[in-house]
Amino acid sequence: MRPRRAVRLDVTRVTVTPDPFTLIAYDAKEIASIIEDVCALIGLPATVDIDIVVDEELFAPLTGHTTDVVDGRIKLWISGGNLEDNKRPRTFSPEQARRDFGYMLLRAKDRLSEDFASASSDGQMTRGERAAWDVYSVGRASRLGLPARRQAQLYEYRLQHGFSDVADAAFERLWDADHMTWEGIREVCKETGAADRGDSKIPIDLLRQK
Secondary structure, X not given: OOOOOOOOOOOOOEEEEOOOOXXXXXXXXXXXXXXXXXXXXXOOOOOOOEEEEEEOOOOOOOOOEEEEEEXXXXXXXXXXXXXXXXXXXXXXXXXXXXXXXXXXXXHHHHHOOHHHOOOOOOOOOOHHHHHHHHHHHHHHHHHOOOOOOHHHHHHHHHHHHOOOHHHHHHHHHHHHOOOOOHHHHHHHHHHHOHHHHOOOOOHHHHHOOO
């Protein structure tokens, strides 16, 4: 399925850091343009500004991304490795950027809604909560025509929620859901037992403290 494209008159203001890039050959304007296109695709309000930090020093296997909303602004952080062409190391991949920005911005859209008003910041979220929310995001992204690796997502989810029929049934609900709330995410964690595993931080958040 080819990704859908959407056009709107209002454009979200995107600030990319660093600009310019000095360690890798990424282009801040290209990144901002892709983000604007994805915002239109998912229907993100054009009145919300976005700040994104691309970590030039982190590359595979040190990949990951976070999404938060602070004072009404969307705050994104992503490893440079997430935007890298798998066949050409340290080369920007617009396709992978569009994919990951889609996942991130769907979570940002969630955070802007009342349904996720009580959601923890990414730095304080448990691994189970993040894994469940990621499934919900990637499932929606796939229906919008963005690339999605369902089996890889299922494996990552199972690492936190267990290899069981109960966990797999919850995965299917998350993947297929068009609407979910933060309380719904937490209920899944209780149902699978992921909520009983403590408040371990997302590993990528620890990398940001370097």
